[in-house]
Amino acid sequence: MSEGRTNGSSVSTTVLGADEIILNMGPQHPSTHGVLRVKLKLDGERVIGSECIIGYLHRGVEKIAEHRSYQQFAPYVDRMDYVAAVSNGLGYCETIERLLGTEAPPRAKVVRTILTELQRIASHLLWLGTHALDIGALTPVFYCFREREEILKIFEKYCGARLTTHAFRIGGLQYETYDGFEQDVKRFCQNFDKKIDEYETLLTENRIWVGRTKGVGVLTAEDAVALGVTGPVLRASGVKWDIRKAMPYAAYDQYQFEIPTRGTGDTYDRYIVRMQEMRQSRLICLQAIENIPTGAIMARIGKVLKPPPGEVYHSIEAPKGELGYYVVSDGTTQPYRVRVRPPSFINLQAFDKMAKGSLVADVVAIIGTLDIVLGEVDR
Amino acid sequence: MNHLIPTAIQQYVLPVLYGIVIVAILPLLAGYIVLMERKVMADMQARLGPMRVGPHGLLQPIADALKLLIKEDIIPEHADRFMFWMAPVLSVGMALLAYAAIPFGPVFQVADLNVGLLFILAVSSLGIYGIVLGGWASNSHYSLLGALRSAAQLVSYETAAGLGLVSALIWAGSLSMKSIVEAQYDRGDWFIAYVPVGFFIYLVGSIAETNRAPFDLPEAESELVAGYMTEYSGFRWALYFLGEYANMMVVASIATTLFLGGWLRPFVRYHDHFPGTSVELLDIVPSLIFLFAAAYCLRLVPRQPVKIQRMVMAAVAGLCLVLSGVMAAALLASPGVMAGIHGAFWFLAKVFAYIYGFLWFRFTFPRYRFDQLMRLGWRFLIPLSLVNVIATAVAVVVSEEWGLHPLASALIMQVLTLGVALWLAGRGEEPAAREPQVAEGD
Numbered sequence: 001m002s003e004g005r006t007n008g009s010s011v012s013t014t015v016l017g018a019d020e021i022i023l024n025m026g027p028q029h030p031s032t033h034g035v036l037r038v039k040l041k042l043d044g045e046r047v048i049g050s051e052c053i054i055g056y057l058h059r060g061v062e063k064i065a066e067h068r069s070y071q072q073f074a075p076y077v078d079r080m081d082y083v084a085a086v087s088n089g090l091g092y093c094e095t096i097e098r099l100l101g102t103e104a105p106p107r108a109k110v111v112r113t114i115l116t117e118l119q120r121i122a123s124h125l126l127w128l129g130t131h132a133l134d135i136g137a138l139t140p141v142f143y144c145f146r147e148r149e150e151i152l153k154i155f156e157k158y159c160g161a162r163l164t165t166h167a168f169r170i171g172g173l174q175y176e177t178y179d180g181f182e183q184d185v186k187r188f189c190q191n192f193d194k195k196i197d198e199y200e201t202l203l204t205e206n207r208i209w210v211g212r213t214k215g216v217g218v219l220t221a222e223d224a225v226a227l228g229v230t231g232p233v234l235r236a237s238g239v240k241w242d243i244r245k246a247m248p249y250a251a252y253d254q255y256q257f258e259i260p261t262r263g264t265g266d267t268y269d270r271y272i273v274r275m276q277e278m279r280q281s282r283l284i285c286l287q288a289i290e291n292i293p294t295g296a297i298m299a300r301i302g303k304v305l306k307p308p309p310g311e312v313y314h315s316i317e318a319p320k321g322e323l324g325y326y327v328v329s330d331g332t333t334q335p336y337r338v339r340v341r342p343p344s345f346i347n348l349q350a351f352d353k354m355a356k357g358s359l360v361a362d363v364v365a366i367i368g369t370l371d372i373v374l375g376e377v378d379r
Numbered sequence: 380m381n382h383l384i385p386t387a388i389q390q391y392v393l394p395v396l397y398g399i400v401i402v403a404i405l406p407l408l409a410g411y412i413v414l415m416e417r418k419v420m421a422d423m424q425a426r427l428g429p430m431r432v433g434p435h436g437l438l439q440p441i442a443d444a445l446k447l448l449i450k451e452d453i454i455p456e457h458a459d460r461f462m463f464w465m466a467p468v469l470s471v472g473m474a475l476l477a478y479a480a481i482p483f484g485p486v487f488q489v490a491d492l493n494v495g496l497l498f499i500l501a502v503s504s505l506g507i508y509g510i511v512l513g514g515w516a517s518n519s520h521y522s523l524l525g526a527l528r529s530a531a532q533l534v535s536y537e538t539a540a541g542l543g544l545v546s547a548l549i550w551a552g553s554l555s556m557k558s559i560v561e562a563q564y565d566r567g568d569w570f571i572a573y574v575p576v577g578f579f580i581y582l583v584g585s586i587a588e589t590n591r592a593p594f595d596l597p598e599a600e601s602e603l604v605a606g607y608m609t610e611y612s613g614f615r616w617a618l619y620f621l622g623e624y625a626n627m628m629v630v631a632s633i634a635t636t637l638f639l640g641g642w643l644r645p646f647v648r649y650h651d652h653f654p655g656t657s658v659e660l661l662d663i664v665p666s667l668i669f670l671f672a673a674a675y676c677l678r679l680v681p682r683q684p685v686k687i688q689r690m691v692m693a694a695v696a697g698l699c700l701v702l703s704g705v706m707a708a709a710l711l712a713s714p715g716v717m718a719g720i721h722g723a724f725w726f727l728a729k730v731f732a733y734i735y736g737f738l739w740f741r742f743t744f745p746r747y748r749f750d751q752l753m754r755l756g757w758r759f760l761i762p763l764s765l766v767n768v769i770a771t772a773v774a775v776v777v778s779e780e781w782g783l784h785p786l787a788s789a790l791i792m793q794v795l796t797l798g799v800a801l802w803l804a805g806r807g808e809e810p811a812a813r814e815p816q817v818a819e820g821d
Contacts, residue, residue: 023520045524045749136592136746142424208593208745360524361596361748 019043025363027056033130033367034374038351040363047363050355052348057378065338070096070305071170073338078164080342081376083126085164086119086155087318093168094249095314095325097299099307100170106293108172109251114185114288115158115167116250116316117281121192122151123319123371124278128199131271131368135212140202147195150188157184170305172298185289189282196278203271213268217354217366220265227353228346231321233370236273237265243317250316255287267369274371306333320344320371340379344372394489401478401489409624410440412734419738434683434692450613455518458610462516467615470509470622474629477503481632482556484642484722486715495556496548496633500541503588503629507533509622510590514607525606528596528749532587535756536594540584542764546577546771547637550789560641566785567648569640573789574771576796578638580764582736585630587756589623592741596749631733632726639729642722658710662717665724666710669703759803763796770796 021042027035035056041049061080065073077092078085090112097103104112125148129141152162157178159167167173203209219229224237234241242259244252260276262269307329315324321343330336347370354366414429414436421428429436454463480495482488492498507530514526547570551559563569571578587594596606608619635641644661651660676696683689709720747755770792777792778785 021520023524132745136595137744138420138592139424139742142426146425202743203745206745208747208751211751212745212748359748359750361746 020048023360033372036348036367036372036374036377038363038367040355040360042360045360047355047358047360050352050363052351054345054348054374054377057374059379061379062338062340065335067334069333070307070335073335074168074170075164075166077340078166079375080340080379081123081318081320081323081344081373082163083373084119084123084319086115086167087123087316087323089166089168090116090250091314091316091318091323091325093170094316095312095327096170096305096307098314099310099312099327099329100301100305101308102171102299102301104172104299105296106251107295108168108297108299110254110288110292111173111177111297112168113251113255114285114292115155117284117288118151118154118185118188120281120319121278122148124274124281125151127274127319127368127371128271131365131371132203134364134368135209137203137206137209140199143195143199143202147188147192154181154184154188157181169298171301172296174298176297177292182289182292185285189285189289192282193279196275196282200275204275210268212361212365213271213369214266215264216267216358216362217369218264218266219350219354223353224265224350227350229321229350230346231317231319231343231371232270232273232277233321233347233350235259235261236269238263243315243322247315249314251288252284255284257284267365270369304333306331315341318343320373320376321347342376342379344370344374344376345379348372348377397487397489398479402475405475405478405625405628406444406621407440408628409621410444412624412627412731413443413620414440415731415734416738416741419735420742423739423742434679434688434695437691437695444617447614447617452613452615453610455610457518459516459518462512463610464615466509466513466516467611467618467622468509469512470506471618471625473502473506473509474622474625477629478625478632480556481629482560482636482641483726484719485557485560486719487723488557491555491557494554496544496554496559496637499556499629499633500537500544503626504533504537506622506626509619510607513611513619517607517610519610521609522607525596525609529590529607531749532590532594532596532752532756535753536584536587536760539756539760539764540581540588542761542768543577543580543584544633544637546574546764546767549768549771549775550574550785551637556636556641559636560643563640564643564647568786569638569643569647571638572786573774574638574767574793576763576767576793576800577771578634580760580767581634581638583760585634586737586740587752589626589630589737591627591737593744593746594752595741595746596752627734627737628730631730631737634733635726635729639733641729642718642726644721644725662710662721663707665721666703666706669699669706673697673699673703758806759800763800763803766799767793767796 023040023042024037025040026037037053037056039051039053040047059079061076064076068076074089074092077088081088093104125144129144129148132140155165155167156162158181159165159175161167219227219233219237221237221239224234224239229237230241238261240259240261243249244257245259257280258276260273260280262273309329309331311326311328313324313326315322317323322341323343324341326337326339326341327335328337351366351370354370355363358366417439418428418436429439432439432442454460477499479489480492480498482491510529511526514522514524514529517523547559548554550566550570550573551562553559553562566573586592590596608616611619640647644664646661649661652658653660673696676692676699680689680692680696683692705720706724709717771789774785774788774792777783778788
């Protein structure tokens with residue numbers, strides 16, 4: 001498999017100059033966000049070449065799918081991007097629903113939208129905390145986790161699990177919302193705006209923060225599109241592309257929200273874009289919670305799923321970018337092939353381009369700003 | 380009192396005694412600074428911090444030290460064994476040596492050298508060898524990069540910090556640590572009032588010198604794992620740690636002595652007495668502080684969940700009570716004893732306040748990048764400190780030649796220096812906006 005190498009310049013085979021050293025960052029390193037291994041070719045502290053080596057967390061998720069029924073595979077997708085399990089579940093359930101030619105009832109769609117947007121906030125909070133920690137700000141991570149905890153509590157009350165939630169089922173929802181769900185979400189969203197202000201006071205105009213992120217890891221719009229980068233990384237480069245608007249799914253066509261974009265495509269822009277996205281997600285939740293339709297939460301699809309032979313590609317806007325599922329059915333109870341298009345994996349390809357010419361300190365900033373989850377990169 | 384003790388004892392026995400006290404107490408103190416750091420960090424991050432080992436984590440430093448003592452001692456393969464062993468010892472030894480010239484009070488000082496400040500600066504700069512050699516001897520890239528960063532950082536910032544000190548020296552007119560404090564007593568104001576800009580420069584420089592955040596690049600966890608300490612573990616690592624905190628106390632002591640009035644209590648010029656006695660009003664403050672601490676601890680006693688924790692908390696309350704009593708008793712003792720005990724109290728209080736500033740910055744700011752660090756040092760702090768020295772010299776001359784009030788002339792010149800600082804800071808913006816590729820560094 002060529003997935004073992006994600007970019008061209010193979011560091012291990014090049015001849016070293018007199019002042020050059022090779023630094024192995026990871027797979028055990030405090031800020032590679034899991035088990036990413038980056039081989040850096042350094043001239044002093046300047047990066048002149050890099051190579052990402054992945055696969056340390058490969059579990060063969062796609063292959064497992066071929067030996068499970070459609071419903072049995074649903075919990076597995078939670079383990080890909082484990083900090084945004086709800087989004088993974090939504091993508092998978094909607095894909096299989098398309099394969100079946102059915103649709104979730106309106107109530108289920110709205111609840112799905114609310115939970116997915118909360119998950120986006122939770123994922124961005126985790127990113128913000130760890131990214132700030134990488135750059136040396138020790139405090140924001142605790143504030144972020146404080147708010148993330150609120151979201152996880154809502155998940156826990158809703159479906160019993162906090163992280164790998166398996167919140168949705170093919171055809172709708174397993175559980176009705178609990179009593180007080182609306183109030184919980186509303187209370188969180190109403191307080192959350194002030195909390196984002198709090199994070200921004202610590203970072204947005206901080207001279208050191210701006211110095212560490214402005215002009216670091218620049219990715220131009222052309223490069224971003226050519227590399228297939230999606231999500232906040234793409235939008236920070238100035239490309240206004242968000243699947244929630246472009247190809248609406250769940251209940252996104254009912255709500256008003258903006259797609260934040262920036263122009264330069266540096267680390268600071270990506271930071272601003274994600275901060276604004278959290279505010280937008282909060283607005284979506286507030287709109288959705290006001291008007292949850294009543295009715296069934298599950299479509300009538302039967303216990304044994306046998307989709308007609310065929311194939312479907314469906315993608316959603318996960319917190320990290322376009323999360324796509326390509327599912328082929330051969331008419332049996334098990335999928336013939338499931339292929340996942342993980343945003344982290346594709347976004348990681350931009351690393352070499354962004355890191356070249358920067359300093360070692362920038363490398364951790366760039367890994368952080370790409371917001372990768374190795375569970376999703378390796379699957 | 381001094382005439383009661385033979386000169387031979389005064390000259391040879393007492394300094395040795397002081398030295399032993401310092402070496403015995405300092406590791407403990409460093410351990411408790413770590414606890415203070417963790418508690419302050421927890422407070423700023425909406426957490427509780429250590430709570431389990433002893434009431435409110437009061438025994439945590441002891442437990443940590445014991446754990447490190449009994450850990451396996453690992454020397455990496457291909458490391459230079461002698462240097463690997465030597466480096467942390469050097470780091471701690473130099474930090475401890477610097478205490479020899481620091482006056483913890485008018486009495487408590489191992490040696491009052493006439494070049495005291497130079498001695499402290501020289502010895503504490505030697506501590507960098509501990510870091511560089513340790514980084515080199517570990518035979519690891521992370522350690523080496525950490526050591527390189529540390530060396531470059533120390534060279535750049537010691538210049539600025541030293542020039543910051545010079546501005547206070549101009550007003551003091553002496554290098555002896557004792558005379559510097561006495562000069563502040565004579566003037567009736569701490570030197571921070573005369574050279575606030577100099578104090579600021581030294582504050583920044585000293586944070587960088589001790590490798591504390593936001594200048595903690597040599598041990599930047601997210602970049603270099605643990606920098607020069609990466610390969611160290613167990614007690615060697617503890618020695619490095621001790622060295623770092625001892626160094627923090629050295630720079631805090633220098634700042635205290637030069638800018639914050641050393642062992643003098645705040646409001647030096649006020650000498651109002653209690654009616655009918657020779658006890659000054661403000662001198663009861665230390666006693667009251669300890670009394671308050673004792674009351675606070677006593678209030679916490681019944682809230683402790685376990686019996687042993689209640690006992691430890693009560694013991695701490697008792698200790699505070701005893702200290703309060705000592706502070707009060709000192710008021711009635713001879714002036715020499717009184718100045719010694721209260722001097723040590725105020726000195727340590729200021730040192731801790733200064734270190735609190737270090738902690739505050741650490742938990743508020745992100746980390747500088749190496750080239751930005753160098754730019755701040757060479758393009759902002761060093762020019763500013765040179766201007767500050769010239770301005771201070773002018774202020775001294777103006778006040779002496781034309782009879783202007785020293786404080787007034789000092790402040791006028793400081794405002795001018797501040798103007799220069801603003802101009803320098805504005806100029807510093809330009810390179811930050813440029814592409815990082817053109818940034819100089821390394």
